[in-house]
Ligand SMILES: Nc1nc2c(ncn2[C@@H]2O[C@H](COP(=O)(O)OP(=O)(O)OP(=O)(O)O)[C@@H](O)[C@H]2O)c(=O)[nH]1
């Protein structure tokens with residue numbers, strides 16, 4: 001009989017075993033470290049696999065239920081499920097968190113997904129393709145603490161994908177670019193390097209670029225309807241929810257998010273610096289510490305524009321994103337300051353009233 005001792009040899013492959021129910025949901029040491037073995041029964045770990053209007057759908061070892069909204073959690077989060085008071089369930093520290101400025105006039109921060117390992121920023125080789133939008137998504141992903149991959153779909157609709165691939169590659173040296181026909185049989189294979197067992201991946205991008213099609217390519221036979229999952233809302237109507245983690249046959253978890261029409265960055269300075277690290281490096285070397293890089297003679301950025309090593313359009317996009325982020329982040333802080341001042345006003349008014357009553 002031939003025995004396999006490789007697991008005992010230095011550098012040998014670890015012994016293979018079936019993943020546990022939690023590992024199939026993406027559980028790992030980062031989360032295990034945060035939970036007491038004694039507390040496992042009273043407050044078992046569960047993952048938020050979907051967010052519905054009526055509550056959070058959570059899954060764990062032998063657990064699959066919907067708890068009322070309450071925990072400040074988003075899809076992908078791990079909770080310690082408080083069985084007696086589900087609303088009080090605690091959110092475990094995250095590996096990563098994707099957020100944006102909520103659309104509309106308010107400046108609230110909206111949580112999009114937590115504990116994602118890889119984000120596929122999806123766009124197509126047609127009119128949807130837009131470098132500024134790619135940079136925006138990549139900045140959002142860097143800010144979340146996640147490595148993105150750019151996926152260009154609909155290669156079958158163009159004679160030459162080269163200009164699209166080259167423009168996408170120019171976004172960041174740190175971001176791989178994959179071009180494919182999302183409906184083709186090779187789609188799942190093209191993404192296989194990132195879709196490993198126990199990993200959680202997400203597709204981000206505008207409406208219609210092929211996110212659901214790619215999700216289905218990974219899900220294979222278990223494919224979801226591209227319309228999303230149906231759920232009864234409070235009024236008994238059918239609505240569609242599209243913030244849901246799906247398990248693929250090979251043990252990877254996939255999140256397909258609805259297309260985002262408005263993607264505004266907030267508090268994303270680190271992410272923006274990550275995308276434009278070439279410009280940031282030039283700025284850091286500029287001999288004028290308070291340089292606006294506009295007219296100053298000898299400015300490193302202006303010199304790079306003159307000698308052709310920096311694209312002026314890219315510089316303009318960097319400025320625009322920075323300005324937007326500064327505006328959104330500042331007004332968020334300012335608003336908090338205003339709220340605080342208002343709270344103080346209310347408290348002193350109440351106090352004055354109480355004093356009058358005495
Ligand atoms: N020719 C071609 N069509 C594609 C490709 N990828 C997606 N499509 C088609 O484009 C349409 C939109 O695809 P979806 O996968 O629903 O797009 P989505 O990004 O999920 O869109 P939202 O759900 O609105 O966010 C569908 O009709 C797809 O069949 C591709 O690579 N080539």
Ligand SMILES: [Zn+2]
Nearest residue numbers: 286291293299
């Ligand atoms: Zn300068």
